[in-house]
Amino acid sequence: MPGIIGKKIGMTSIFGPEGENIACTVIEAGPCVVTQVKNEETDGYRAVQLAFGEKKEKNSTKAEIGHFKKASTTPKKEVVEFRDFKAEFEGLAELGKELRIQDIFVVGDFIDAVGTSKGRGFQGVVKRHGFGGVGGATHGQHDRLRAPGSMGNASFASRVPKGKRLPGRMGGAQVKLTNLEVVKILPEQNLIVISGSVPGPKNSTVILQK
Structure with a gap:
């Protein structure tokens, strides 16, 4: 598949044909x-x-x-x-x-963006997986507000099953977003504006695929 390499500049917003506000990402591609x-x-x-x-x-x-x-x-x-x-x-x-951008993409194309998400370090289950915590702080539960709770295992199966949602390293992984629309192309500045967000911090490398 054709594509191009770029650098994420940041986010902005533009008005669509019907006056709607569209959140966009600006990428310096090529x-x-x-x-x-x-x-x-x-x-x-x-x-x-x-x-x-x-x-x-x-x-x-x-x-x-x-x-x-x-x-x-x-x-x-x-x-x-x-x-x-x-x-x-x-x-x-x-x-x-x-x-250059104009050799590969035109306005209106739907493309895929591949980037490396921001690294969050070691995180608990509330931030990493959206858990609600154990519950209230009454009856001695002063340190269980953001705990994962029971694992559901006793003598059987006597182990933690693979894929269990637990605390661990979050972010810093390759993420691919599909069907992002090309809103605008500025060939003089080598800039492409696509709808939606793209994984990764500013100045990070982004791969755009058609």
Whole structure:
């Protein structure tokens, strides 16, 4: 599927055609450079590798420098593969070619956004899973307000079943949101505005897929 790499700028809101207020996310997408083209004969599958974001040469390995040199470009921060490019985008899959937003998306498209959610650290069941806590603070329950409560296990099955909703690490995981509408494209600034929210903090990497 075709796509592009971008950086989340932040959120804003715009007015829709009927005067409704639409919450939107602004993403600086591209320009991206095609750094590798894979096919069934040599790699076993079809894919286009795109690179985004400048990276200092002193912070790059020799292997990275050599890889980007084949595409006649400078070292990049982010490298992502997009598998199975559709036929109408075959002309874009050329080594060293620079891709921009308007080459892939148009206003009105429904796209998917992939990002890494904000890390929340170790959290309890109330924040992580929306539990209501044990209940009132009477009858000695002074320290049970945000506790998970009973597990429902005794001599059988004598263990905690897998997948049980318990305290643990929250956030910092890859999240994919689907069917986000492209509201506006600003090609001069390499900006794309899509409806809804996108996972991750500001300045984080976002992958947009068609």
